[in-house]
Amino acid sequence: MAPSPPPREPETLAELGAMILRMVARGFVWKLALGAGIFLAVWIFHTFVLVYINEGFWASSSGSFWSSWLGRLGIRGFLQAPLVKALVSTTDAILATRGQRTLPIVLIWMLAPSLITGALVRMKVMGFRTWLSNVLTTPAWVSKTLRSAEPSPLTLPLFLFSAAIGLGAAVAFGAPAFLGNRPLVFVAALHGLSALAARLATFTVLVTRVTWNDIQRVALPRRPRRPLNPLHLLLVHLGLTAGLTAGALLPWLTVLGTLGIFVAVAAGTAVLVISLTRGRGPGRPGGPLVLLLLVMVLTAAVAIPVWADDGGWQEAGGTFTSWVKSQGAGPAVVAGVIPSLAAAAGALLGALASAVASAVAGIGAGAASAAAGAVAGAAATGAGGAASSTAGGGSPPAAGAGTAAAGPPGAAPPVTGTPAQPPPGATMPPTEKMPVVPPVPPPEPTPPEPPGKAKAEPKQPPQKKEPEPQKKTKEKPQPEPTQHQDDKEKPEPEKAKEEKPQPEPKKHEQKPPVKPKKKEGYLAGLWRRAKGAAKSVAGAVSATAQAAKDIYNDPSLITETAKNIGHEVKETAKAAADVGK
Incomplete structure (x- = not known):
């Protein structure tokens, strides 16, 4: 059976779509059940927040709940007002109330679960330790990538123009004059930072690259395709993330955001x-920029002006039965259908996109390792051929024979008797002359060198061994020469003995891959050492408790122990004095 071709990265949108359909069809039932579970969980959560926390299906009605909750935690005074505003704005951003637009609610419920499921899929594929290392070393990776790139006049302009686009999107989604959902901008900025932590191995970058290939194929069919510049992709992504992050943190987004857009475009x-x-070429932005973005995302808070309102759980009576019988129960429950559908779709799409991007990245890594292995194999084959040619005297026929005899299993099939391998000057048709050419002693002007002939004669036995198969064919019908048959049967076990050690290297080759499985991981080592320390502490505590118990039962042990300690101190002092003398 012919081996199946190795997997290949998608190069067109059609190939990418086929790959997505195959991955969707693999676990469709399981994914459908997962989506249904997410739908029900989000529906229950949305209904609870809408009815109990927001006190109804009208926007900006959760102020009283958050003020009382913060008061119970002991947060009062000047800290309570900004925290209440931030919590109320976040509550309004995730609720499908009558005072909010539907588009930002759908977007935030799709982006937030997709961010979580995408991170979980990458964590599963890469391993938690590798994923965490990538997250922590993201600023260093960005700085190293930018510094190692060659200077270009497009470096800083690309970053500034992309920042202007990101800031414009932040104004459109977060400014009160437009959609007015600032947490949506914050979630989009987190998506940008997550893509940087994934080293831009994301579904968005994959779609961009494939679309670029299709555009070149249609617009410039006769010219060779040029791949996207990784540095340009990184700069555009950095600019978009910086603009979205600034839009999520600026206090007066409508004014300052619009001003920032004009400044970025003019500067670029x-x-x-x-x-x-x-x-x-202008200077390149380095790692400090990314560090600043990360610090801003982790330390800043979102604040949007809110307005309070009443209604909901307390208005219906404060009990579940009274709320179910109220007129607003039905609309409050129905309001959670759209966010629940968006959350289920976003979670599944995020997991699928991350799985596709990880699979394509794995295919690329496998192709790169296979290419490196092929290059190494070719180099080893060339080195083996060169070594055999130098051992045979450097003549063209000897080099050909050496490469044919010493070629590895992956090399071309041996063609020792064909005239195609030797150069045009050598016209030796049969294989009988091939072994005669390497020994150079046949020249006549070397009579005083008997040892040379003696050394050349042992190389001729292969010529005597060659006619042996002819004797075998002639002697087979004759039953008399049994001794010759026994002699011929004796080398067969020698061949078997020579063939038996062949499986041994396979066993040795199979043993090394088993060793890495026994290696202890970093977290496992920490856990083992923590358990050992806990056992030691427990032993010390138990010993101390036992000693305390003994002293409690027999107080005279204290005086005896003190006397023993005093005696030991005196003996130690005497020994020290003797040493000093």
């Missing part, structure tokens, strides 16, 4: 014009 245009006219 000026830098591009100056760099092109002077022929110099």
Whole structure:
């Protein structure tokens, strides 16, 4: 059976779509059940927040709940007001109330679960330790990538123009004059940071690359395709993430966001014009920029002005029975259908997109390792051929024979008797002359070198062994020469003995891959050492408790122990004095 071709990265949108359909069909029932579970969980959660916390299906009605809750925690005074505003704005951002638009609610319920499921899938594929290491070393990776790239006049302009686009999207989604959902901008910025932690091995970048290939195939069919520049992709992604993060944190987004867009566009245009006219590449943004973005995301809070309102659980009577009988129970429950559907779709799409991107990244890594292995194998084959040619005297026929005899299993099949391998100058048709060519002693001007002939004669036995198969064919019908048959049967076990040690290297080759499985992971080592320390502490505590119990039962032990300690101290002092003398 012919081996199946190795997996290949999708190069067109059609190939990418086929790959997505195959991955969807693999576990469709399991994914459908997971989506149904997420739908029910989000529906219950949305109904609870809408009815109990927000006190009804009208927007901005959760102020009283959050103020009382913060008061129970002991947070009062000047800290309570901004926290209440932030919590109320977040509550309004995730609820499908009558005072909110539907589009931002759907987007935030799709983006938030997709962010979580995508991270979980990457964690499962990469391993928790590798995933955490990538997250912590993201600023260093970005800085190293930017510093190792060659200077280009498009470096800083690309970043500034992308930042302007990201800030414009933040204004459109977060400004009160437009959609007015600031937490949605914050979640989008977290998506950008998550893509940086994944080293841009995301579904969005994959779709961009495949679309670029299709555009070149249609617009420029005769020209070779040019891949996207990884540095340009990184700069665009950094700019978009910076713009979204700034939009999530700016206090007066409508004014400051619009002003920031104009400043970024003007600065990018000026830098591009100056760099092109002077022929110099602008400076490259380094790691401090990404560090600043991460610190801003972790330390800042979102604040949007809110307005309070009443209604909901307390208005219906404060009990489940009274709320079910109220007129607002039905609309409050129905309001959670759209967010629940969006959350289920977002979770499944996030997991699928992360799985597709991880699979494509794995295919690329496998192809790179296979190419490296092929190059190494070719180098080893060339080295073996060169070594055999030098051992045979350097003549062209000897080199050909050496490569044919010493070629590895993956090399071309041996063609020792064909005239195609030797160069055009060598016209030796049969294989009988091939073993005669390597020994050079046949020349006549070397009579005084008997040892040379003696050394050349042992190489001729292969010529005597060659006619032996002819004797075998002639002697087979003759039953008399039994001794010759016994002699011929004797080398067969020698061949078997020579063939038996062949499986041994396979066993040795199979043993090394088993050893890495026994290696202890970093977290497992920490857990083992923690358990050992806990056991030691427990032993010390038990010994101390036993000693205390003994002293409690027999107080005279204290005086005896003190006397013994005093005696030991005196003996130690005497010994020290003797040593000093």
